[in-house]
Amino acid sequence: MADNQNHPFNRDVIAHDRIKQLERHLSIQEKEDISKHHQKKIIEELLFLKSRNSYFSSSTDSFPSIALHSISDDDFNRLKYLLRSVVWPIDHHIREQLWISILTLYRISSLKENPHVAQTSQTVMTSSAMIDTNFGSLSLKYEHWPNFVDTTHLCFYYLTERKGQSLVHGILLTFSSCHPDVTYCPILQPVAALLLHYHNEYEVLYLLNRLLIKSWLCGETRLQWEAHCNVFRKLLKHYYKSAVDVINSRYKNVNGFYHDWLWWIFHYLPFSYLVQFIISIGFHISSFFGTKILFRISLALARVFTKNIRRESDGTIHNITDFCRHIPISIDHLLS
Numbered sequence: 203m204a205d206n207q208n209h210p211f212n213r214d215v216i217a218h219d220r221i222k223q224l225e226r227h228l229s230i231q232e233k234e235d236i237s238k239h240h241q242k243k244i245i246e247e248l249l250f251l252k253s254r255n256s257y258f259s260s261s262t263d264s265f266p267s268i269a270l271h272s273i274s275d276d277d278f279n280r281l282k283y284l285l286r287s288v289v290w291p292i293d294h295h296i297r298e299q300l301w302i303s304i305l306t307l308y309r310i311s312s313l314k315e316n317p318h319v320a321q322t323s324q325t326v327m328t329s330s331a332m333i334d335t336n337f338g339s340l341s342l343k344y345e346h347w348p349n350f351v352d353t354t355h356l357c358f359y360y361l362t363e364r365k366g367q368s369l370v371h372g373i374l375l376t377f378s379s380c381h382p383d384v385t386y387c388p389i390l391q392p393v394a395a396l397l398l399h400y401h402n403e404y405e406v407l408y409l410l411n412r413l414l415i416k417s418w419l420c421g422e423t424r425l426q427w428e429a430h431c432n433v434f435r436k437l438l439k440h441y442y443k444s445a446v447d448v449i450n451s452r453y454k455n456v457n458g459f460y461h462d463w464l465w466w467i468f469h470y471l472p473f474s475y476l477v478q479f480i481i482s483i484g485f486h487i488s489s490f491f492g493t494k495i496l497f498r499i500s501l502a503l504a505r506v507f508t509k510n511i512r513r514e515s516d517g518t519i520h521n522i523t524d525f526c527r528h529i530p531i532s533i534d535h536l537l538s
Contacts, residue, residue, distance in 0.1 A: 380411075
């Protein structure tokens with residue numbers, strides 16, 4: 203579990219030297235931003251943080267449960283503003299509970315509008331014993347991933363190979379056994395790996411189920427995934443026609459470019475950017491518009507990338523993957 207006294211990271215799956223490396227990556231400005239934020243109490247109250255602990259601490263909790271919390275539109279928008287007003291450091295303690303807190307919120311105004319309310323307003327239960335059984339029986343089949351995983355884009359970030367990466371594998375195998383109808387969903391693997399940096403395996407599985415309920419996973423079949431890629435392509439053409447012209451002139455495999463839109467975020471952006479984006483994504487999930495923020499981020503990346511290409515004179519920007527790895531603008535600027 204995470205060492206609450208020093209950092210929110212799950213130290214069982216991240217090497218100590220990696221944790222130190224993550225902490226060194228924090229800029230002085232990030233630490234100053236968080237020190238200037240004096241509304242911690244309001245955030246804790248809105249997210250019910252004081253009443254939350256670790257929900258799935260071990261397999262002895264055979265059927266742990268988490269109750270959902272309602273929130274008014276005014277409080278929801280206030281909370282969204284507060285969390286977005288600060289670039290939260292990746293080692294801030296709030297991250298240990300942030301995602302569970304966000305994903306167990308539902309807006310009162312959406313009660314009559316949302317087809318998912320019957321599901322989301324109930325207490326969700328997960329069998330830790332079932333998870334342990336799957337981890338034990340499937341641990342020897344680490345080379346075989348569920349069919350919904352894109353094995354050409356496996357993302358583990360700072361997870362250790364022996365414990366962290368194998369836990370991601372076990373989580374996804376358990377998820378697959380519970381949801382055989384999910385046949386292609388490439389976003390599940392990187393999200394599971396990211397969440398495991400801050401949560402134990404039982405909490406991660408719970409969160410993945412919440413994402414499925416909220417229809418945030420960019421589709422559950424290959425056909426739905428292809429539809430999302432086509433939507434992104436149409437959005438880019440609609441809002442940034444000049445960017446499309448640059449892409450068409452620079453890339454021979456234009457279809458491949460558009461099919462990688464999700465990986466610009468999860469595979470190539472720096473870890474600190476990805477963690478911060480997850481907050482924005484979480485609030486859109488609570489509003490049932492999770493994919494909207496993903497499109498917005500990738501559209502912004504494509505726009506800034508092509509803008510930099512038009513300005514360059516020495517050809518130093520080779521492709522969008524290199525651009526994302528060494529992104530020259532801040533998180534706030536990218537989403538402005």
